[in-house]
Amino acid sequence: xxxxxxxxxxxxxxxxxxxxxxxxxxxxxxxxxxxxxxxxxxxxxxxxxxxxxxxxxxxxxxxxxxxxxxxxxxxxxxxxxxxxxxxxxxxxxxxxxxxxxxxxxxxxxxxxxxxxxxxxxxxxxxxxxxxxxxxxxxxxxxxxxxxxxxxxxxxxxxxxxxxxxxxxxxxxxxxxxxxxxxxxxxxxxxxxxxxxxxxxxxxxxxxxxxxxxxxxxxxxxxxxxxxxxxxxxxxxxxxxxxxxxxxxxxxxxxxxxxxxxxxxxxxxxxxxxxxxxxxxxxxxxxxxxxxxxxxxxxxxxxxxxxxxxxxxxxxxxxxxxxxxxxxxxxxxxxxxxxxxxxxxxxxxxxxxxxxxxxxxxxxxxxxxxxxxxxxxxxxxxxxxxxxxxxxxxxxxxxxxxxxxxxxxxxxxxxxxxxxxxxxxxxxxxxxxxxxxxxxxxxxxxxxxxxx
Amino acid sequence: xxxxxxxxxxxxxxxxxxxxxxxxxxxxxxxxxxxxxxxxxxxxxxxxxxxxxxxxxxxxxxxxxxxxxxxxxxxxxxxxxxxxxxxxxxxxxxxxxxxxxxxxxxxxxxxxxxxxxxxxxxxxxxxxxxxxxxxxxxxxxxxxxxxxxxxxxxxxxxxxxxxxxxxxxxxxxxxxxxxxxxxxxxxxxxxxxxxxxxxxxxxxxxxxxxxxxxxxxxxxxxxxxxxxxxxxxxxxxxxxxxxxxxxxxxxxxxxxxxxxxxxxxxxxxxxxxxxxxxxxxxxxxxxxxxxxxxxxxxxxxxxxxxxxxxxxxxxxxxxxxxxxxxxxxxxxxxxxxxxxxxxxxxxxxxxxxxxxxxxxxxxxxxxxxxxxxxxxxxxxxxxxxxxxxxxxxxxxxxxxxxxxxxxxxxxxxxxxxxxxxxxxxxxxxxxxxxxxxxxxxxxxxxxxxxx
Numbered sequence: 001x002x003x004x005x006x007x008x009x010x011x012x013x014x015x016x017x018x019x020x021x022x023x024x025x026x027x028x029x030x031x032x033x034x035x036x037x038x039x040x041x042x043x044x045x046x047x048x049x050x051x052x053x054x055x056x057x058x059x060x061x062x063x064x065x066x067x068x069x070x071x072x073x074x075x076x077x078x079x080x081x082x083x084x085x086x087x088x089x090x091x092x093x094x095x096x097x098x099x100x101x102x103x104x105x106x107x108x109x110x111x112x113x114x115x116x117x118x119x120x121x122x123x124x125x126x127x128x129x130x131x132x133x134x135x136x137x138x139x140x141x142x143x144x145x146x147x148x149x150x151x152x153x154x155x156x157x158x159x160x161x162x163x164x165x166x167x168x169x170x171x172x173x174x175x176x177x178x179x180x181x182x183x184x185x186x187x188x189x190x191x192x193x194x195x196x197x198x199x200x201x202x203x204x205x206x207x208x209x210x211x212x213x214x215x216x217x218x219x220x221x222x223x224x225x226x227x228x229x230x231x232x233x234x235x236x237x238x239x240x241x242x243x244x245x246x247x248x249x250x251x252x253x254x255x256x257x258x259x260x261x262x263x264x265x266x267x268x269x270x271x272x273x274x275x276x277x278x279x280x281x282x283x284x285x286x287x288x289x290x291x292x293x294x295x296x297x298x299x300x301x302x303x304x305x306x307x308x309x310x311x312x313x314x315x316x317x318x319x320x321x322x323x324x325x326x327x328x329x330x331x332x333x334x335x336x337x338x339x340x341x342x343x344x345x346x347x348x349x350x351x352x353x354x355x356x357x358x359x360x361x362x363x364x365x366x367x368x369x370x371x372x373x374x375x376x377x378x379x380x381x382x383x384x385x386x387x388x389x390x391x392x393x394x395x396x397x398x399x400x401x402x403x404x405x406x407x408x409x410x411x412x413x414x415x416x417x418x419x420x421x422x423x424x425x426x427x428x429x430x431x432x433x434x435x436x437x438x439x440x441x442x443x444x445x446x447x448x449x450x451x
Numbered sequence: 452x453x454x455x456x457x458x459x460x461x462x463x464x465x466x467x468x469x470x471x472x473x474x475x476x477x478x479x480x481x482x483x484x485x486x487x488x489x490x491x492x493x494x495x496x497x498x499x500x501x502x503x504x505x506x507x508x509x510x511x512x513x514x515x516x517x518x519x520x521x522x523x524x525x526x527x528x529x530x531x532x533x534x535x536x537x538x539x540x541x542x543x544x545x546x547x548x549x550x551x552x553x554x555x556x557x558x559x560x561x562x563x564x565x566x567x568x569x570x571x572x573x574x575x576x577x578x579x580x581x582x583x584x585x586x587x588x589x590x591x592x593x594x595x596x597x598x599x600x601x602x603x604x605x606x607x608x609x610x611x612x613x614x615x616x617x618x619x620x621x622x623x624x625x626x627x628x629x630x631x632x633x634x635x636x637x638x639x640x641x642x643x644x645x646x647x648x649x650x651x652x653x654x655x656x657x658x659x660x661x662x663x664x665x666x667x668x669x670x671x672x673x674x675x676x677x678x679x680x681x682x683x684x685x686x687x688x689x690x691x692x693x694x695x696x697x698x699x700x701x702x703x704x705x706x707x708x709x710x711x712x713x714x715x716x717x718x719x720x721x722x723x724x725x726x727x728x729x730x731x732x733x734x735x736x737x738x739x740x741x742x743x744x745x746x747x748x749x750x751x752x753x754x755x756x757x758x759x760x761x762x763x764x765x766x767x768x769x770x771x772x773x774x775x776x777x778x779x780x781x782x783x784x785x786x787x788x789x790x791x792x793x794x795x796x797x798x799x800x801x802x803x804x805x806x807x808x809x810x811x812x813x814x815x816x817x818x819x820x821x822x823x824x825x826x827x828x829x830x831x832x833x834x835x836x837x838x839x840x841x842x843x844x845x846x847x848x849x850x851x852x853x854x855x856x857x858x859x860x861x862x863x864x865x866x867x868x869x870x871x872x873x874x875x876x877x878x879x880x881x882x883x884x885x886x887x888x889x890x891x892x893x894x895x896x897x898x899x900x901x902x
Contacts, residue, residue, distance in 0.1 A: 250701030261712040265787030338718030365733040
């Protein structure tokens with residue numbers, strides 16, 4: 001069988017699903033690379049996708065779901081029967097469970113059907129914000145008492161080999177009667193210790209731990225500093241509640257970067273996939289566009305105030321969209337640098353003046369270069385030095401403004417708790433458009449007899 | 452001592468560095484959170500930063516460097532004496548070594564000074580592209596022969612506890628005389644095995660491995676499917692050359708997303724930090740802006756062809772920048788969705804027609820809504836239905852074009868091996884500006900008597 005996936009793989013999958021040929025589906029999925037599985041599945045109709053997941057065993061369905069994005073997976077599971085959804089979620093690690101359930105508007109029915117142990121873990125994780133240590137942790141860890149011996153633990157591990165297979169057993173944790181964290185030991189400490197030794201005698205005491213409410217940035221910096229495979233997470237009272245692995249941190253950081261990127265580009269309300277219904281996609285995009293068009297109308301009203309000037313020097317109309325676009329480009333570069341420095345913690349929201357100081361130089365240089373270029377073009381085109389002067393000075397001044405504003409706006413928005421990724425762009429272009437149009441047209445009004 | 456970092460922390464650090472007070476520097480750095488270390492260090496002058504790293508022990512300097520971004524760290528290390536740079540790099544894990552050396556224009560002098568073992572590993576990693584399994588792997592793994600016994604290995608591990616501390620010892624690898632990978636065993640397999648057992652009798656044979664040239668996407672999908680802590684990397688001849696951990700994959704994926712975000716915003720040539728010299732920052736931003744201004748001039752030349760029409764109906768000049776900006780916004784939303792779907796492997800470069808089909812619906816709905824809105828505004832403002840008709844129809848048609856083009860352009864650019872993140876935006880706005888201006892002005896020319 002040719003294992004190379006083609007564009008029509010999903011059609012084959014679709015017909016197998018519609019024929020209820022579960023064996024055929026399994027055989028096909030086995031030959032596909034994960035990329036191709038994700039693509040083929042996401043191209044099925046919602047009905048076929050639902051039928052596919054219902055037909056597979058819960059563990060198989062969980063593997064398949066793992067290859068989709070969280071947003072896609074959550075929507076898919078929501079569409080299943082409650083019993084099936086619960087069975088699939090039982091097969092998924094606790095941190096992913098909570099991520100998926102957190103994306104569903106009403107996860108309670110599914111939680112009711114899940115195995116009580118899994119459901120109680122998932123409920124606990126759902127209480128934490130996804131970008132905190134509590135939201136990032138897994139609850140599959142192994143904890144023992146300090147009075148137990150190395151030999152007992154080795155025997156326990158061997159006995160439960162199967163059920164511990166999903167556990168992250170790099171570290172073993174030692175807790176007291178109240179589940180408070182007392183110590184940690186590594187797997188290899190078991191190898192090197194006498195079977196009779198009590199865990200309390202071989203464990204590392206007072207281990208480093210993170211509070212469940214620690215924000216993502218702190219957790220990320222923790223792992224950047226230390227080459228650990230995991231860190232225990234405790235509640236304020238010292239109770240061990242989970243373990244954060246660096247992988248979960250890197251993945252959440254990536255998700256955060258992706259969300260930021262999408263919001264900067266005007267994709268709001270989470271990721272958009274082309275498999276979503278057209279009206280959902282259209283509506284979400286319109287929600288952002290309709291605010292933008294209002295802002296655009298406000299900005300363009302400056303031009304409306306100067307139609308007489310414009311009529312007297314119609315060549316200016318050629319330059320207005322250019323000054324608007326170029327100022328936007330320059331400003332957005334500064335926005336991107338500020339968003340990045342905010343993410344890395346290299347700049348704080350209150351350092352607005354320092355950022356403006358740093359941007360002013362760049363804005364001045366780039367403004368002069370771009371302004372001179374545009375002035376030259378204008379002079380050559382119309383042979384009028386005043387026209388060149390007007391558009392050149394306007395672009396130079398507006399570039400300086402756009403760069404300073406673009407650099408500082410994300411910091412200011414962060415301080416007033418608005419999302420810098422979402423708001424910086426529209427606000428920046430509105431202000432720079434208004435100023436740019438005003439500069440060109442008011443300068444032109446002053447020199448109207450020379451144009 | 453108050454451990455809360457203030458904005459002047461860097462000034463304290465700076466004066467300690469200038470006073471050559473290494474003990475004071477250590478004491479200060481110890482009180483700071485990683486975020487604050489990164490911020491304070493990145494705010495020092497290049498001279499002070501260099502002096503700081505020269506004063507610290509190589510291991511301390513390596514810890515400090517780990518808190519900076521790769522781009523910052525590489526520039527800092529490059530500025531040190533070759534001996535110091537080599538000593539610091541010796542203390543850094545092999546994958547990070549290669550990342551940093553790969554960012555230096557001329558790493559050879561430093562490699563010469565590094566410890567021969569570290570240098571040869573780093574050289575080997577430098578030969579791999581950073582976004583392949585070879586570029587992602589670490590070379591700190593433990594490999595043994597199948598004829599060795601479990602007892603020998605446990606003794607070896609215990610003997611070398613110190614020097615193996617940096618190693619990723621979740622798995623042990625078994626290789627033959629030619630270093631070909633024969634098997635793998637987990638740390639816990641040692642715990643549960645008789646000391647007399649040969650490794651070949653307890654290892655998992657024919658373990659899964661990745662080829663060193665496997666691209667990042669394949670490696671990422673590998674770990675999404677499997678809950679492994681690492682996967683061995685082999686050359687085409689089966690020789691074991693390293694181990695990829697899922698963390699390295701998640702981090703590289705995050706870096707790739709970040710680079711894409713920055714390029715979409717017009718930040719080219721790698722990350723920009725405000726600590727870079729002003730002329731470097733200005734020059735890099737200008738390189739992208741100067742191409743943009745040329746494209747803008749090309750687009751605006753359409754307006755120049757219609758100055759007579761514009762002079763006769765000056766109200767149109769108010770709408771030209773709006774149609775340019777709104778079309779750009781609509782198109783960039785589609786670009787972002789396509790870039791994301793390309794990254795996730797949900798769409799292939801050749802599926803241009805499918806994407807256009809999917810976008811056309813959204814573009815048509817949003818075009819009609821936005822066009823109607825703008826038409827209404829124009830009609831109310833000037834009381835002229837023809838003006839409303841012209842700008843409304845133009846915006847509607849241009850939105851449809853922008854959305855279809857924005858969705859398909861990233862795919863087309865990927866096929867012709869241009870960077871979609873960098874090229875999509877400028878190309879999109881040039882085309883949509885030209886078409887938008889042409890639509891408004893040519894429709895107006897047809898209805899000039901009615902305006």
